[in-house]
Amino acid sequence: MTQGDNSKAPRFSISSLSLTGTLDAKLQAIAAAGFDAVELGALDLSGAKEGVNGSVERIRSSGLRISALQEVRDFGGHSGRIMAYKIELAKTYLQLMARLGCRLLIVTPATSSHASMDIDRMATDLRTLATLATLRGIRIGFKPLAWAHDVHNYPLAWEIIKRAGNTNLTLVIDSFHLLAQAQSPESLAEIPVERISLVQLSDFAISAIPALEDQIDIARHARLYPGEGSHGQSIRELVRYCQGIGYRGDYVFDVFNDKYLAQAPQDALQHAVQSRQWLLEGLN
Amino acid sequence: MPDTSTKTTTDTAVRIEGLEFVEFAAPDPAQLVHFLEQLGFRACARHRSKNVTLYRQGEINFIVNATPGSFAQSYAQQRGASICALALRVSDANSAYQTLLARGAWEASTTAGVMELNIPALECIGGSQIYLIDRYGQDLSIYDIDFKTLPETEAPAEHLQRVSALTLNVCAGRSQEWNDFFCQLFGFSATQPGFVTSPDGALQLRFQELEGEHSDLADEGFASIELSAQDLAGTQGNLNAAGLQLRPAGPQSTKASKRSNDCYVVQHPQFDSSINFLIGR
Numbered sequence: 001m002t003q004g005d006n007s008k009a010p011r012f013s014i015s016s017l018s019l020t021g022t023l024d025a026k027l028q029a030i031a032a033a034g035f036d037a038v039e040l041g042a043l044d045l046s047g048a049k050e051g052v053n054g055s056v057e058r059i060r061s062s063g064l065r066i067s068a069l070q071e072v073r074d075f076g077g078h079s080g081r082i083m084a085y086k087i088e089l090a091k092t093y094l095q096l097m098a099r100l101g102c103r104l105l106i107v108t109p110a111t112s113s114h115a116s117m118d119i120d121r122m123a124t125d126l127r128t129l130a131t132l133a134t135l136r137g138i139r140i141g142f143k144p145l146a147w148a149h150d151v152h153n154y155p156l157a158w159e160i161i162k163r164a165g166n167t168n169l170t171l172v173i174d175s176f177h178l179l180a181q182a183q184s185p186e187s188l189a190e191i192p193v194e195r196i197s198l199v200q201l202s203d204f205a206i207s208a209i210p211a212l213e214d215q216i217d218i219a220r221h222a223r224l225y226p227g228e229g230s231h232g233q234s235i236r237e238l239v240r241y242c243q244g245i246g247y248r249g250d251y252v253f254d255v256f257n258d259k260y261l262a263q264a265p266q267d268a269l270q271h272a273v274q275s276r277q278w279l280l281e282g283l284n
Numbered sequence: 285m286p287d288t289s290t291k292t293t294t295d296t297a298v299r300i301e302g303l304e305f306v307e308f309a310a311p312d313p314a315q316l317v318h319f320l321e322q323l324g325f326r327a328c329a330r331h332r333s334k335n336v337t338l339y340r341q342g343e344i345n346f347i348v349n350a351t352p353g354s355f356a357q358s359y360a361q362q363r364g365a366s367i368c369a370l371a372l373r374v375s376d377a378n379s380a381y382q383t384l385l386a387r388g389a390w391e392a393s394t395t396a397g398v399m400e401l402n403i404p405a406l407e408c409i410g411g412s413q414i415y416l417i418d419r420y421g422q423d424l425s426i427y428d429i430d431f432k433t434l435p436e437t438e439a440p441a442e443h444l445q446r447v448s449a450l451t452l453n454v455c456a457g458r459s460q461e462w463n464d465f466f467c468q469l470f471g472f473s474a475t476q477p478g479f480v481t482s483p484d485g486a487l488q489l490r491f492q493e494l495e496g497e498h499s500d501l502a503d504e505g506f507a508s509i510e511l512s513a514q515d516l517a518g519t520q521g522n523l524n525a526a527g528l529q530l531r532p533a534g535p536q537s538t539k540a541s542k543r544s545n546d547c548y549v550v551q552h553p554q555f556d557s558s559i560n561f562l563i564g565r
Contacts, residue, residue, distance in 0.1 A: 084386075091390070131388025131468060134461045135407055137501040166468065167460040 010239060010283070012276050013037035013067040013250040015200075016044050018257075019265040023055060027062035029265035033273050037065040039200075039252045045069075045096055056099050067250040068141060068172070068198055069097055071106035076125040077117050077150075078110070083125060090129055094136045104197050105133060106141045106172055109151040117150035123163035130169035141172040141197040146180040146219075147212045154178070154187045161195065170197035174254065175238050176204070176223065179231045180215045185241035193245040200254040201239070201279075203229030223255045225275035236282035243283065251279075297387040298380045299471035299483045301373040303447055304417045304426070305338075305345035306509065309356035310365035313348055315555040319365075320346060322526040323511075323550070323561065324441025329431035338427055342445035344511065347371075355394040359411065364556035367450075367506035369405075369413040371426075372470065377404050377418040384416075384469055409452055409462065410505030443519040448564060449488040449510035456499045459491040510547070510562035519563060520548065533562055 016038050019026045023044055030038050045055045059066065072090050093105060107129065109122070130140045144157040151157055154171070161169055173188065173196055188196075202223035207230040210218060226235040239251060253272050260268040310316035317327075317339075325339040325346060335350040349356035349368070359368040374380040381404035385391065392405035392413045403426070408414045419426045454462050463480055466472040466489055472480035480489045494503055513519035520530050530548040547564035 080386075087388075127468065128386070128388040131465060132390070134388075134465050135390055135409075137455065137458075166464045168464065 008243075008248075010243060010251050010280070011037065011249075012279075013039055013065075013252040014269075014272055015039040015041070015070065015252055015254045015256075017041040017070070018253060018255045018260065018272070019268055020261045020263070021265050023058050026265050027058065027064060029269055031062060031064055032266070033269040034276075035064070035272075037067045037250055037252075038062075039067040039250075039254065040069050040100075040102065042069065042071075042093065052096065056096065059100055066097075066100055066102035067252050068104040068106050069093060069102050070254075071108055071143075072129075073108050074110045075107045075129070076109055076122040078125075083128075087128070087132065090132060094133055094138055097138055098136045103137060104139050104141050104170075106143055106198070108143050108145055109148045111145060111148045119150075119160060120163065122151070123160050123165075126160065126169055127164040127166045130164065130166040134168045139197055140169050142169060143172040143174055143200075144177060146177040146215050152177075153181060153183065155190065158191050158195075170195050172196075172198045172200060173238075173242070174200040174202075175226075175231075175235050176200070176202050176219055176254070178238065179204070179234055180210060180219075182209050184234070185238050188241070193242075193247050196242070196247055196249070198249055198252060199238070199242055199247065200252045201226050201235055202253065202255045203227065203231050203235060205229045207231075220256055221258045223257050225253060225255050225271045227275050227278040228271065232278070233282075236279060239279055240283060296467065296471040297383050297389075297469050298374055301375065302420075302482070302484055303487050304371035304373050304415075304420055305347050306367055306447060307347040307349055307356065307369035307371070307413075308365065309349050309354075309360035309368045310555070310557075311360050312555055313350035315553070316365045316557075317348060319553050319555075320348070322528050323523065324443045324526070326438055326440040327434055328440070329427050329433050331431055338431060339440075341440040342442065344444060344447055355392075355413070363505065363558045365553060366558045367412065367509065369415060370408065370450075371403075371415040371417050373420050374416050374418055377416040380404070380416050380418075381406070387469060389469055409454070410502070412505060441522065443515075443522050444511040444513050444563070446512045447487060447509060448512040449490060449562075450506055451490045451492050451508040451510075452505070453494050453507045454491045454504050455501060456493045456495060458504075459493055462491050506559055508549075508560040508562055510564050512565060513563050514565075516546075516548075516563070516565060523550065523563070530563065533564075 012035060014030055014035050016026050045052055075086055097105060126142060133140050142157060142161060144151045144153055146152055151160065157171060161171060171191060203226045204218050204223055226232055308316060320339050325341045327337050328340045329338040337348050339346040339348060351357060356368045360366060384406060390407040392407050404416045406414045417426055452462060463474055466480050467474060471483045472489065475481045478490060492507055523530060529551040533547040533549045547562055550561040550563060552560055
């Protein structure tokens with residue numbers, strides 16, 4: 001059963017990095033589970049035996065829409081040499097994405113502590129990346145990280161986006177980074193819906209605010225499908241908020257969990273299917 | 285805490301100083317050339333080794349590139365007669381090139397340019413190119429070195445003076461992105477909604493959103509070029525005499541003039557062409 005009869009119903013997608021196995025197996029299982037879109041990781045492009053061309057072919061023939069490519073990490077505020085390297089990397093991704101018809105590239109900020117981040121420099125760097133992506137028909141989706149030294153929440157991220165002043169630069173909402181800091185959708189209130197390009201959803205077990213090191217660990221190994229952890233109702237509230245402001249993009253399950261990665265994709269996907277159903281019920 | 289409500293970060297990467305030439309390609313260059321001659325353009329110089337010709341009228345420079353196997357020719361195979369490149373004036377081409385690359389521009393994918401000189405080229409909309417030219421002005425020209433002046437069999441007409449505007453087809457929802465591209469890289473400014481204007485105020489770019497099944501990235505590109513005429517009525521008469529019909533452009537005119545008799549569309553070329561020519565004030 002696929003969603004999508006009602007154009008206002010949320011469209012769900014899933015990160016291929018939430019699953020284990022060959023790219024082919026994952027894509028088939030995702031489609032069989034009733035998802036019509038997938039979020040790819042850089043490894044999906046380079047990991048196949050046949051290399052990048054093989055991956056491109058597989059992805060195109062799966063028939064799945066691609067929500068986004070995740071990600072260019074540790075971006076912004078670096079020296080000229082490192083920035084030049086990041087731009088070259090971004091160009092490689094952008095060219096691959098153009099072949100795949102993937103229109104959103106996710107970017108995350110530096111996490112290590114700089115003496116003091118120059119917010120204007122960060123904005124300029126993001127503006128450069130947004131300009132670069134414009135020619136390839138691709139948008140940039142910037143996402144703060146709860147453990148980033150400087151850009152760790154949505155109001156800060158939005159401030160930088162505004163300063164960059166380039167329409168091709170948007171925000172990616174990841175429920176994990178909101179909930180890990182016990183923030184509600186209110187912290188998104190300043191952000192116009194047309195600047196939100198993607199919403200990523202995941203739950204986790206701890207109900208209190210985790211310490212920073214624990215946040216990183218949970219984010220990488222112990223995320224859960226919405227409804228399986230302590231924050232299900234908050235995630236339902238986030239989805240209601242996004243629907244309410246008119247967001248019509250994808251909701252992506254970004255669930256990186258060691259236990260689920262030990263299961264066959266079809267089995268791990270059962271959790272995703274149940275969670276999808278549970279979220280839809282929460283909207284009625 | 286500074287007021288950040290509307291402040292955006294740095295200025296434009298480069299401030300262009302004008303338009304040097306527009307480069308055309310066509311599957312059948314002779315048909316395009318005949319059309320340009322009907323408009324009053326005349327061949328003034330030819331490249332020493334390539335099939336590249338400079339046509340002039342007023343201050344307008346049109347390059348027609350018919351070199352087999354060139355970037356221009358393959359562009360024309362896909363798009364019919366089309367604008368495949370713009371040459372923009374800057375004060376220091378190599379420095380501008382490096383700055384633009386550092387600010388998010390892409391190198392042109394092929395380096396085969398119209399000149400032998402090492403002219404930096406960037407990628408522009410729909411696979412077209414932008415050349416950066418710093419050799420221009422009273423005593424300088426890029427045509428000196430690589431072009432031979434043609435004996436003037438006939439001087440160009442004097443109907444048309446300048447390129448005043450270009451219309452670009454963009455995918456639905458991408459007008460503002462293209463607006464930002466030209467403003468943030470080349471110094472255009474968004475003076476009115478839907479237009480951007482070059483720093484010297486002489487050239488307007490208008491963005492026209494494609495609709496429906498034609499709204500594919502591959503369909504983005506130059507859609508029309510507007511040329512200015514001092515004596516619009518006289519020019520209309522001259523062009524009619526040369527065999528070209530014109531009709532009022534109406535609200536689609538690129539300069540958004542309120543009076544529909546301020547701008548005319550030249551009849552669409554009878555050969556395969558993805559661009560229209562407009563004549564305005």
